[in-house]
Amino acid sequence: VEHRVRAGVLEQGTVDLLTEAGVGDRMHREGLVHHGIELRFDGVGHRIPLSDLAGGKVIVVYGQTEIVKDLIAARLDSGAPLYFEAEDVSLHDIDSAAPSVRFRHEGADHELRCDVIAGCDGFHGVSRRALPQDRLQIFEREYPFAWLGILAEAPPASEELVYTRHERGFALASLRSPERARLYIQVHPDETLDEWPDARIWEEMRRRFTTRDGDWQLNEGPVLDRLIAPMRSFVAEPMRHGRLFLAGDAAHIVPATGAKGLNLAIADVRVLAEALIDFYRSGDGAGLDAYSETCLRRVWRAQHFSWWMTSMLHVAEGDPFGAQLMRSQLQYVVSSEAAATTLAENYVGLTNIPTRALSGP
Numbered sequence: 036v037e038h039r040v041r042a043g044v045l046e047q048g049t050v051d052l053l054t055e056a057g058v059g060d061r062m063h064r065e066g067l068v069h070h071g072i073e074l075r076f077d078g079v080g081h082r083i084p085l086s087d088l089a090g091g092k093v094i095v096v097y098g099q100t101e102i103v104k105d106l107i108a109a110r111l112d113s114g115a116p117l118y119f120e121a122e123d124v125s126l127h128d129i130d131s132a133a134p135s136v137r138f139r140h141e142g143a144d145h146e147l148r149c150d151v152i153a154g155c156d157g158f159h160g161v162s163r164r165a166l167p168q169d170r171l172q173i174f175e176r177e178y179p180f181a182w183l184g185i186l187a188e189a190p191p192a193s194e195e196l197v198y199t200r201h202e203r204g205f206a207l208a209s210l211r212s213p214e215r216a217r218l219y220i221q222v223h224p225d226e227t228l229d230e231w232p233d234a235r236i237w238e239e240m241r242r243r244f245t246t247r248d249g250d251w252q253l254n255e256g257p258v259l260d261r262l263i264a265p266m267r268s269f270v271a272e273p274m275r276h277g278r279l280f281l282a283g284d285a286a287h288i289v290p291a292t293g294a295k296g297l298n299l300a301i302a303d304v305r306v307l308a309e310a311l312i313d314f315y316r317s318g319d320g321a322g323l324d325a326y327s328e329t330c331l332r333r334v335w336r337a338q339h340f341s342w343w344m345t346s347m348l349h350v351a352e353g354d355p356f357g358a359q360l361m362r363s364q365l366q367y368v369v370s371s372e373a374a375a376t377t378l379a380e381n382y383v384g385l386t387n388i389p390t391r392a393l394s395g396p
Contacts, residue, residue: 037107040186040260041099043211044196044294046384047092049301058105066097067210072382074348074369075199076362078247081369082195088372088379096196098211099297126152126165130277150278151314151323153307155300157284158269166276176342178266180204180349181224182291183231184217189256191216192244198292198348199243200365205292205349206243208253216254219291221349224265233258266290266345268338273327280307280326287334292348293341298384303330333385340381 045053045066053059070086070093086093110117121138128134129152136147154162163171182205191210199206204221211217220239222231237255244253269288274281283300306329310322322329347361347368368374 037100037104039100040211040217040262042291042294042297043096043098043101043217044209044298045095045097046298046382047094048384048386049298050093050095052301052305053102053105058102058109061101061105062095062097065101065212066095067212069094069096069195071195073193073195073197074365075197075244075246076201076365078245080197080246080251083369083375083378083382085379085383088376089383092383094294094383096210102297124156124161126154126161126279129165129279132278134278151311152279153304154279154281154285155283155304158288160285162279162281162285163271165279166271166281170273170276172272174268174270174272176268178268178290178345178349179224179351180221181226181263181265182207182219183222183226183228183236183263184219184261185236185258186211186260187216187218187256187258188214189216189254190214192252192254197244198344200348200350200361201243202350203239203243206240207292208244215259216256222263226263228261228263231261236261264291266292266349268342270331270334270338272331274303274330275323275327280323282307282330286330287338289337289341290345291341292344293337294382295337295341299334299337302333306330336381336385344378 045062050059050062050066053062071082071084073080073082075081107117118138118140121140124136124138126134126136132150134149134152136149136152138145138147152162154160154165156162190213191208193208193210196210197206197208199208205219206221207219209217209219218240220236220243236258237253241253244251267288268290271281271286274286282303284296286303287299289295289299306322307326310326313319313322347364351357368378
């Protein structure tokens, strides 16, 4: 988990929470603060000034892998237990006031007796499956395209993210550091990495990022990592049953276009943490009772934004009418301050989550 390359566009609220929780020092030293993004279509780039349109808020480019490293280090420093490679994990008695987690670790059986279980174990984990399936409602959508992403040992060609709609498909120029670029292009979901040697990847990226004046140059270098990721939307409701609370990918997945996956997970955890503080300080369970409803309001807003960005920037085969609609939408976003503000507010993160401090006993 400390080596797998993952996304890393952090909303203002995520940055604030990591800082408040005492795990943001390295993020502030190494993270790249961005005040805008570029939308590029018809060979012309248009800057969206995020901070100007969203009350001074910023985004910070800092890899999810780096956050994982910081959280693991903080956990180890605390002296609290941390288990990797646990096997045969199962949840029990989640309807009771004393649920438990059973698992095998290093050949020994363990049982954790809990007040509350936070199911933060991802889409393929056991937590969501532990909910009564007749009470779980699933909403999902599969998109007819995927992302081919690479991490390259090459200086980023732009100091800000560049989202491109090209007749051949979507492309995104992102970055992980001043020396490493993170780049994506739209491909078919059934394509494989074997079909995309380095030379073909770079050739396709040059085509899609080309500007009319030809001034923008893509920096190329050795490819350090690559993947093909399908695009999908998924929501499981409710996010709570009994004393089990789902968070992050265990409950929802969004297309990467809106840069919301990691940020949604951290927003879930904040809501749950604040509810637990109330529960342990005063016995007030109102926050826990409202957890699912509170989180799902943000989840569905992020789902809509991610769907909107995905639809606007990707090319669907055999849909020339839709292509013209999306081109019109892009023209409106870059020419209307109101439309650009909607994009900016959603991109940097809406402020409809609790902001009470997490410090204290």
